[in-house]
Amino acid sequence: MNERIRGAWCATLTPLNERGRVDYPRFVTHVKRLFAAGIDGIAPFGTTGEGQSFSLVERRDALEALLEGGLEAHRIVPGTGCAAVQETIELTRHAIECGCAGALVLPPFFFKDIDAEGLYASYARVIDGVANDRWRLYLYHIPQVTQVPMSDELIARLVAAYPNTIAGIKDSSCDLEHEQTLLRRFPELNIFVGFEPHLPAALAAGGAGTICGLANLYPGVLRRLHDAASDAERAPALEHIERLLKLLEPYPLMPALKAAFAEINGDPGWLTVREPLVALGEDARSTLRSSLTRSGLARSAP
Amino acid sequence: MNERIRGAWCATLTPLNERGRVDYPRFVTHVKRLFAAGIDGIAPFGTTGEGQSFSLVERRDALEALLEGGLEAHRIVPGTGCAAVQETIELTRHAIECGCAGALVLPPFFFKDIDAEGLYASYARVIDGVANDRWRLYLYHIPQVTQVPMSDELIARLVAAYPNTIAGIKDSSCDLEHEQTLLRRFPELNIFVGFEPHLPAALAAGGAGTICGLANLYPGVLRRLHDAASDAERAPALEHIERLLKLLEPYPLMPALKAAFAEINGDPGWLTVREPLVALGEDARSTLRSSLTRSGLARSAP
Numbered sequence: 001m002n003e004r005i006r007g008a009w010c011a012t013l014t015p016l017n018e019r020g021r022v023d024y025p026r027f028v029t030h031v032k033r034l035f036a037a038g039i040d041g042i043a044p045f046g047t048t049g050e051g052q053s054f055s056l057v058e059r060r061d062a063l064e065a066l067l068e069g070g071l072e073a074h075r076i077v078p079g080t081g082c083a084a085v086q087e088t089i090e091l092t093r094h095a096i097e098c099g100c101a102g103a104l105v106l107p108p109f110f111f112k113d114i115d116a117e118g119l120y121a122s123y124a125r126v127i128d129g130v131a132n133d134r135w136r137l138y139l140y141h142i143p144q145v146t147q148v149p150m151s152d153e154l155i156a157r158l159v160a161a162y163p164n165t166i167a168g169i170k171d172s173s174c175d176l177e178h179e180q181t182l183l184r185r186f187p188e189l190n191i192f193v194g195f196e197p198h199l200p201a202a203l204a205a206g207g208a209g210t211i212c213g214l215a216n217l218y219p220g221v222l223r224r225l226h227d228a229a230s231d232a233e234r235a236p237a238l239e240h241i242e243r244l245l246k247l248l249e250p251y252p253l254m255p256a257l258k259a260a261f262a263e264i265n266g267d268p269g270w271l272t273v274r275e276p277l278v279a280l281g282e283d284a285r286s287t288l289r290s291s292l293t294r295s296g297l298a299r300s301a302p
Numbered sequence: 303m304n305e306r307i308r309g310a311w312c313a314t315l316t317p318l319n320e321r322g323r324v325d326y327p328r329f330v331t332h333v334k335r336l337f338a339a340g341i342d343g344i345a346p347f348g349t350t351g352e353g354q355s356f357s358l359v360e361r362r363d364a365l366e367a368l369l370e371g372g373l374e375a376h377r378i379v380p381g382t383g384c385a386a387v388q389e390t391i392e393l394t395r396h397a398i399e400c401g402c403a404g405a406l407v408l409p410p411f412f413f414k415d416i417d418a419e420g421l422y423a424s425y426a427r428v429i430d431g432v433a434n435d436r437w438r439l440y441l442y443h444i445p446q447v448t449q450v451p452m453s454d455e456l457i458a459r460l461v462a463a464y465p466n467t468i469a470g471i472k473d474s475s476c477d478l479e480h481e482q483t484l485l486r487r488f489p490e491l492n493i494f495v496g497f498e499p500h501l502p503a504a505l506a507a508g509g510a511g512t513i514c515g516l517a518n519l520y521p522g523v524l525r526r527l528h529d530a531a532s533d534a535e536r537a538p539a540l541e542h543i544e545r546l547l548k549l550l551e552p553y554p555l556m557p558a559l560k561a562a563f564a565e566i567n568g569d570p571g572w573l574t575v576r577e578p579l580v581a582l583g584e585d586a587r588s589t590l591r592s593s594l595t596r597s598g599l600a601r602s603a604p
Binding site for chain 1: 354355356357358360384385386387388389392409410411412413414415416417419420421423424427446447448449450554576577578579580
């Protein structure tokens with residue numbers, strides 16, 4: 001648990017069964033496939049995984065099901081952030097007891113206009129509450145969803161106070177300039193980009209890799225995008241990713257990712273999302289299907 | 303439980319003890335004082351009550367402590383909305399089993415840009431999941447905090463599908479025009495304003511009353527503002543409320559409400575807030591103290 005993670009990680013989608021519950025067998029199979037395709041690890045129950053739409057109990061049970069399914073805990077960094085700090089502590093403790101490589105922690109996201117002092121106090125309470133110096137905390141910055149941005153001042157204070165625990169940042173701002181500023185300002189942290197096309201620039205600037213959603217659909221492509229040694233070598237993967245993003249653009253992201261996954265893998269069981277998200281309707285799916293076919297993306301890439 | 307609520311209700315602040323836990327004895331004493339001053343009922347664990355900063359277990363336990371303290375369940379409408387619909391169902395069921403007059407339910411608030419269909423599906427899942435036709439649901443509209451507004455279209459669909467369960471709306475938008483539109487559009491609902499100065503206009507337009515934060519500080523004033531039969535009669539209460547709001551304006555609202563409460567009631571135990579909120583510092587408290595004194599608001603009004 002002392003190692004910091006790096007590489008090509010997948011922010012996993014959460015499969016649901018006919019009763020709307022987390023589909024454990026499908027989830028385990030999916031992650032095994034990701035690992036077989038070269039993905040280094042997974043971050044379940046982030047935003048892509050609709051984490052906040054599942055209860056504490058569901059999130060705990062699903063993590064245990066992944067482990068019982070034979071997946072290695074040191075390749076799992078679950079999202080454990082909640083609106084209530086006490087619940088973040090509980091979920092994080094559980095993840096650590098399960099042997100996970102760390103936890104991805106959102107700031108408390110109900111109140112808005114929270115300053116660095118309030119967010120510092122929240123993370124400090126989580127770290128002091130978890131009370132375990134062997135875990136690794138990855139700050140989860142996704143201001144377009146939380147509406148609670150994390151300032152450099154906050155990160156600097158946390159790193160100064162908890163240099164061993166604060167291990168990195170998942171920057172899902174999709175803002176390359178912000179990612180580059182973080183990389184310059186915090187060379188001691190393992191910084192991951194959420195927006196796939198920024199991975200090459202981030203790696204070149206010392207980034208630790210990516211934790212991203214498209215890895216669900218094309219794990220091999222993300223692996224190659226991460227490993228490529230030159231622009232020429234990475235061009236096909238980058239072009240693949242950019243075509244896919246353009247194609248998904250007209251739709252709400254998580255339902256579209258699930259619909260594309262269902263289409264590419266021929267498994268309509270993946271279509272279902274949790275409220276408040278709404279699955280793509282038949283028309284949108286049909287349009288998406290045509291676009292995938294036309295773009296040569298309709299089949300799982302090797 | 304079949305009756306719909308109306309009148310002057312208090313969105314209670316949540317007192318914390320030295321260990322940062324909900325202070326049950328202080329909470330019970332506070333609510334008894336509110337009732338003695340003429341407040342009709344309380345809505346604990348709304349935004350003023352920092353509801354989202356407490357775990358499910360804490361919210362359940364605190365409700366039970368209020369009841370064990372002798373408070374009547376039919377005068378309590380707790381906030382039971384959570385980011386995850388499954389947890390909203392659990393908390394709501396608990397409130398109903400406790401005999402509460404209903405529940406105040408936020409929309410799922412993590413994802414943004416959720417359309418009426420997704421919010422409808424969320425509330426429908428809550429109502430179907432609670433599976434009890436005797437409870438009353440009050441929609442909780444506070445878009446400046448949740449960033450998830452509820453459209454008229456959503457409310458109309460819910461009222462059409464669940465006419466007995468959907469009993470009202472707490473409109474905390476602080477937007478009089480919006481409140482008046484709701485009152486015109488949904489005369490069958492009991493609509494409460496959150497912003498105290500709008501209470502007279504809302505009552506005149508057929509509103510059911512208020513569920514508000516300032517009732518913590520001046521329950522008698524809110525009672526009189528609600529009951530006044532003429533502009534002349536309500537002028538002193540309205541002026542009192544407006545002076546107080548102006549005075550609190552420079553500060554973050556919930557910490558300032560607690561600091562003002564501590565000051566007015568001579569009980570510094572009320573200063574403490576939960577992360578991510580931060581209690582007012584000594585300087586701010588000192589300034590607030592002077593302003594309260596200067597405005598003649600430093601003592602509990604009869």
